[in-house]
Amino acid sequence: MSTLDFVGLGVLGLFIILLVLSTALLRRHPPVFRPIPSYQSLGTAIQRAVEAGERVHLSLGTGSVIGSDSAPAFAGLAVLKHMAASTSMSDRPPVVSAGDGAMAILASDSLRSVYEGLGAGDRFDPNSARMLAPTPFSYAAGLPTVLGTEDISVHMLIGSFGAEGALAADFGERRHLFVLGGTDDVQAQALLYVAAEHPLIGEEVFAGGAYLDGAPLHRASLTTQDWVRMLVVIAIVVGALLRTFGVGL
């Protein structure tokens, strides 16, 4: 094992320790997070959709389960559970689309488990979660038909997107839908900031579970991120100062 391997394992271990620690601490002292306007508006938009008998669409992007770009789609699946629970009273189930077959299966499984958990297993429609197309732009090309023909009023993009994310958001904006968009790619985030009415910037895409669901481990993971961020900032400042004063690292 090289020094870098030890450092990597150390960072991972630190993350796990802080995550467990913050989960235990936050039970007694619940954290207060800054408001994220996009998530605040999302709750209201989903309620309106349920009341109006319209559907909610979640796009998990074009990333694959086994790729390095799977993390935002997993964050999207956490939002999906909240979304499915919120819309379970509606007779119009939510629609989930993905560019990857495995991600579509996971989305379908998540929907099924939420419905079964709520005792509404008969409402689960296997066609609610679907694979649209395997390549980024063919996936974007498939979205207007979904948005235009399935009575959708809330269009969420939480997953891995490249430039096609801007098109995907714009298709929703043209139909005057509630459009929320977040991804892990920095350039795509800039495009979504322009194209989507409710953009998610930086790590906000991973905060959906904590803001919408309020599950203890989701909230603890946000606190852990803040703690580790502070450690990284301190390390960067100390490193910059040491360099400035000619101390080699």
Add this chain to the structure above:
Amino acid sequence: VKLGAYLIWAAFAVASGVIVLLGYFVRLEPFISLRLMLMRWAVLLAAAALVIGLINLLSVHLTKVSEQEPGWPYSAVLILLFSLTLALGLFFGPDNRVVLFLFNNLQLPVESSLMALLAITLTIAGFRLVARRRDVISLTFAITALLVIIGTSPWPLASDSQVHVGMTYLRTWIAQVWAAGGARGILLGVALGAITTGLRVLMAADRPYGE
């Protein structure tokens, strides 16, 4: 029974995740071999999932056509071309002349057109942004984008002038100092978010594979 099944899936997922993760850090033979084997299984399963995804896609569109739902003609075209491409690919192979013709003359031009459409879409979205979100951040975003476009695009007139040289320097300064600095901050946040998301799955707190 439900509790038992959930525990089995969770145990398998956690064990596989831990082995693959440790395989990246611990350079010992059993870990490396196990990691490679699990990764190969994952690739095979992903390929099988693609087939299931395609069957699901076909099922969705067949339902739309059979129930004459809104937009069913699009679904009919999709089913027709899907079946045609699949049959050609299965019988003559993916490198067949007709399959390549379909790919090069249908798929590629449509995707390239969408890419080209992106420039128009973003211009319109830029105007919409300024009209809809009138705050300091949006205004800064729009002005910065405009300066970068002016500094990057070729000038038909006065391309040798000091103003053009100044705009080019300004563009470089914005891109290499402000944008790069900001992007690193965002990347740091994204990396931390991705790690905690992965750890939640690894600790079976998030179970996307069902309950």
